[in-house]
Amino acid sequence: MSHMRYSRLMAVDRDHVLRTAAALLTRKSTATMDEVAKAAGISRATLHRHFAGRDALVRALESLGIAECEAALDAARLDEGAAGDAVRRLVGAIEPAAGLLAFLYTENQLFEGEQQNAGWARIDDRIAALFRRGQQNGEFRIDLSPVWLTEALYGLLGSAAWAVAEGRVARNDFTHMIVELLLGGALRQPARPREES
Amino acid sequence: MSHMRYSRLMAVDRDHVLRTAAALLTRKSTATMDEVAKAAGISRATLHRHFAGRDALVRALESLGIAECEAALDAARLDEGAAGDAVRRLVGAIEPAAGLLAFLYTENQLFEGEQQNAGWARIDDRIAALFRRGQQNGEFRIDLSPVWLTEALYGLLGSAAWAVAEGRVARNDFTHMIVELLLGGALRQPARPREES
DNA sequence: CCACGATGAGACAATCATGTCTCACATGCG
């Protein structure tokens, strides 16, 4: 994260700018550089000094999102214990970044032809591997492919983040809503073997 | 759908333009009026004659999406039979419009402050009512609110539509993927009471 | 105190999408 050396005076906190931009673009994905700058409390000129342009800013946000995803994946220890519990840990760990993820998820839609950042492929693989482990485990059903389960997780994360932002659901229910639906589904199970922590 | 009278010469098919625009904007939500016109095989001038501007075009697409949703809701006969089966019918009926829905779903994100089209509220209510019926039925679990289940359905529809468009999953699995995940979840159920058609 | 570095404010040109307009062409109808 920091192979660059800060000079003695670095009033503008790059990370703060990125997180503010993430929060703003999550709500309004078409926000202008000027709006981003104002939201971060800096001038457009300074914003432009730190990020060559809008593309650079979005790419920096993408790197941030990838880093946070990787961190969440590490923190969730996907290889340990039941796969279902690992999914719970993962969703809980990824929750703070869900808004940013949702923004990047829809943003990538625009790069249709172009290659996507290789970091996403790695994250996809790690999550898909978790679902695959659960299938080989016997925990997860095998008629839903790991790729689809991964996509579904992204979709639920985005929907939940948006629903929370809109105030339609409570923020405290975030992890529970996603995990329970993703793992258990909407159907009421007569005697479902629970694997709570 | 047609209280307007076409004059003797109406070379441009409004519906065809709308569907072409929907298909294009689904893939590239920032497409230009010029791109939309080219995709529809008409000139930008003509496109502008039929839709006063980009806003008008998007609003027309929104009306189209609402109409298709309502049609799917009607076709699915949400009040008949098991709620789970109604969900299956609904997803199957809504599949052709999933791409358009995904576009509008993310597009509405931009109208943060403004009021959304009242049509969506009605659709939300009908879907939420279905989930509520399933809960009162005893079919669906009650710890996931109908509002969240509705949002989750939207998210899964969008994710699936995008995954299909990207070629990551097979188009034929669309309904199965969504319904099975939404209703049954990822966990393998030892002896789950099936209610297939 | 002085100098350096970072910032804010603003001017500026360039670019792009939009919206409007005109004109020429084609097609169907009387």
Added chain:
DNA sequence: CGCATGTGAGACATGATTGTCTCATCGTGG
């Protein structure tokens, strides 16, 4: 045939955003 209507092509002005630049200011370290 002649007229009306819809269309395509393109010009044009407008507004918004972007990217670059300059200049004044402020704070900190030497």
